[in-house]
Amino acid sequence: MSDNDLQIKELQDKLKYLYAVMDAQKFLCAVYDSHFSLESFNSAFQTLFIDGRLGSDFMLVALLDSYDKQQLPSTDKALIHMLESSDCVKAVFEMDGSGDIKEKLVLSLTLSRFHFADDGKYIITMSDITEQERVRKQEIELLKYREKYHNTQQRDAFKKQMKIIRDEVSHRDSYGWFFDSYYKPLDILSGDTYGSIVVRDEVYLFYVIDAMGKGLAASVTSIQSTSFINNAVDIALNKNDFNFEAIIRSFCAYIKKQLLDEELLCVTFILFDMREQKFCYASFGMPPILLESSKGDVVRLSPNNPPIMSFIDSNNVGTVDISDINKIAIFSDGFNESMTKSARLYDKFLENDFFTTDTLGNLVKKFSEKTTEFEDDITVIYMRQVEFKEKPEFEMLIESSKREIIMALEEIDTFLRSITEDEMQQASLAMSINELLMNAYEHGNLGISSEYKQNLLMADQYEKMLNELEKKPENLINKIFIGIYLSEELPNGTRLLKIIISDSGKGFNFSEAIKHANSPFNTEFRGRGIKMSLHSVGGIYYNSKGKKVTILDSIKYSSDKKEEK
């Protein structure tokens, strides 16, 4: 046989694949493959045209690039319809009835809509892409392997970073102050890190670190810095000789030895003393600290040291009286230097947003609304103090039962509708209260651990267990308190709403719980109530033992609105 005859025979053999999916009585089929000559193509096509019907040894078994096997066409008409609605269909044909080994052929099919002969026939063009698909599959497998390896590395690195970052104070409610933080690394490994450490009951150490550059190189410096500071503070606390200035001096001496000549490091340290009503600070080239007085005046506190470099010595420490300060924000330059949708730096809007908002959650919402894509790591530490009326606007003491919680939520709903007309805020607050009340009931008063809850949920035993625990004598005496308080009108014209939920349980480590909830790798069925609440209200804060949670949110108070009218 000549080469041409072989090609024609091969082509004719391939035409057989079409039979199972197409009826040659209804459709005309053409086959084209790049290595066949036009002459071969025409010869084969002519044979097909004359025969009218092809062999039946092959059948369509799968469509490539389709996760849904139900998409496999069951009739010729369905295949034609599929081809009509897409540019190209990649299909796997399997040779049947030829022994144990089934040969697979991958073809790309495209449909040409043109009228052939006298009764509107279709022409399907087929290309043999078996080899390309084999290579593509290999490449995909390799990419999948690389991605899996990369994801595992990232996941481990992120876990390590989160272990090193020590945040004991975020979401803490202490001596009338509410503390919060926002940390958004650009990459898994970040040039920004931060820390908040309880030095004494009423004294907290905060720091924000911004290493030069982004990504891995910056991360090495920032993680080195964080590890050193945390360790130095631990040693000092153990020896009972914590000294703010000494920690800063020893840190600067250490990190300068690690920096490259051209590398610089920006850090803000704050020692926040609620009893003495002051804070000491040392800022090394960081953006100014924002402060707001009780009258609503916003002040920028400039850095008192240049950035840390291997050849610069500077360890200035300043002191600020906070007796008349209600809001403080410390942040890295990724926050104030983010680009807004109006192509200006966010710094232009920051003071006004800081003034008009009353929680970090609401400040971040304003920031997110104005900015586009982030180009740097972002870290913000936020502190808030506000006076509330002593007498709650609403209070309830309920038993640890689902029935009482449902009744309480109905009353709270009615109360919320009476103080704000904003229906979205009513719903968000109600949802958050629901989540935190359920936490107080399940984890607080009934003492169900998160791990135990997960196991019960897996076994579909959770509801049954709640009903049993409710009836236990030791749980019958446990109560849940709900109190709702309002502030006076604030300088920015809003009021703060404070909702307290406290239980009689043993408390919990809220820092760990929030860290777990915020982990991008959390795939468990539980642990999302706190995160959902954080998403929906201005802020949530716990007392040191985790037995009392406070929701804060700004509201436009209905009575204020009526007075305005």
Add this chain to the structure above:
Amino acid sequence: MQIEKKDGKMTVTGLIKTIEDSTHFKEEMYSLLNTTTKTLAIHITDSFIVTSSIIGTMLKAVNVDKAKLTVYVYQDDLYTLFDQLKLVDLLNIKKI
């Protein structure tokens, strides 16, 4: 919150926020998963919030009961919430 069911499709209208809503959702979802195939399309048309209990229920259905869920979300805020909770892929969330 109201739920309509039809041939592997569950449409949730109104706000999802209470404990009763969570219980009702769970019952209706499993009534469909237990009687038909394990494929279910859930359309959440109005609510911009959802309870953690409902999220837990859906995660269990997918991961333990091997149900194939597609959750169609009509409100931007709810989609953002699912996105922030890293649930878009896990629960096969589609924005409408």
